Amino acid sequence: MTLTNAKVVSIETLTPFVTKLCLQPKKIAPFKAGQYLQVVMKDDDKRPFSIANSPEAAEPLELHIGATPENAYAYEVLEAARQTGSLTLEVGLGEAFSREADAPxxxxxxxxxxxxxxxxxxxxxxxxxxxxxxxxxxxxxxxxxxxxxxxxxxxxxxxxxxxxxxxxxxxxxxxxxxxxxxxxxxxxxxxxxxxxxxxxxxxxxxxxxxxxxxxxxxxxxxxxxxxxxxx
Structure with a gap:
């Protein structure tokens, strides 16, 4: 896991309820395909989101966030990104990453x-x-x-x-x-x-x-x- 600050590169509306958020980490933040990151709102408030891009195209980090004002858990992350232009991240979490295999x-x-x-x-x-x-x-x-x-x-x-x-x-x-x-x-x-x-x-x-x-x-x-x- 890598702790890093990340600059907001872009915020794009995909649907009325889904937003694509792209973040450029300030230092190399490796991850495996299928892992997630956590946005650190506070020391005791870390919110997980899957990383949408593959490790082969690792930067900027791409998140697909489903959020409405009624869904404060995700909506507050988007508001912080819009207002501050940066977020603190923990990158490279989760054990459900891709495994190479002969199986389909x-x-x-x-x-x-x-x-x-x-x-x-x-x-x-x-x-x-x-x-x-x-x-x-x-x-x-x-x-x-x-x-x-x-x-x-x-x-x-x-x-x-x-x-x-x-x-x-x-x-x-x-x-x-x-x-x-x-x-x-x-x-x-x-x-x-x-x-x-x-x-x-x-x-x-x-x-x-x-x-x-x-x-x-x-x-x-x-x-x-x-x-x-x-x-």
Whole structure:
């Protein structure tokens, strides 16, 4: 873990509820794909966010923050970034980072959990170009899948990567999966024993992945996600 101050490089609105925050650390702050950082608000107040970029493109650090004024935990971090132009960070935390393996990789992300999956996705494509990689990303609406076009283009360019979008509230033109993202995986696969599975989203989603995937063959030792340490 590295403690460093970081300058705010940019603040960009991705959706009405999601903001991309880019931070330039003042010293080298190494991390592994899938790790997170903590914004140090006070000595006893540290707020975690997944790092969205891969270690191969480590600077500036990219965060996807879901925040509204009603969600003070995240909103106050954005307000501090806007008002002060810098934040104090602890970088390189978490044990749910990407592992190299021969097994195909399944990434499951809910909402801004995509930031965790994005880091692992681009790292894996860089260092394991022949590994089969499948990403399921779920959100409430199509508009909430803010990187949809980029992921579709990437899947068309790289035949080892498949992108499966899932929405809870589809519009009339939607032709893809609907409902909960982990249920879409269960609809598509009867046997999950071959996969290394990485997941990020609400704790309830992680619990459902563990409880509903293991009867389909998923191995506990091949399930990765920071939430599993708390559920």
């Amino acid at each position: 990789m399944l990434l499951i992300a809910g909402g801004t959990g995509y930031s965790y999956a994005k880091s692992i996705l681009h790292h894996t494509l860089a260092v394991e170009p022949n590994r089969e990689l499948i990403m399921y990303w779920g959100a409430k609406t199509r508009e909430d899948l803010y990187d949809y076009e980029a992921l579709q283009a990437l899947s068309e360019f790289n035949k080892r990567f498949s992108f499966v979008p899932v929405v809870e509230c589809p519009d009339n033109g939607w032709e893809g999966h609907t409902g909960w993202v982990h249920r879409a995986v269960l609809e598509d696969y009867d046997d999950l024993s071959a996969f290394h599975i990485y997941t990020a989203g609400r704790f309830e989603m992680a619990a459902a992945v563990r409880d509903e995937f293991t009867p389909k063959g998923a191995k506990i030792e091949n399930l990765f996600g920071d939430a599993f340490a708390y559920i």
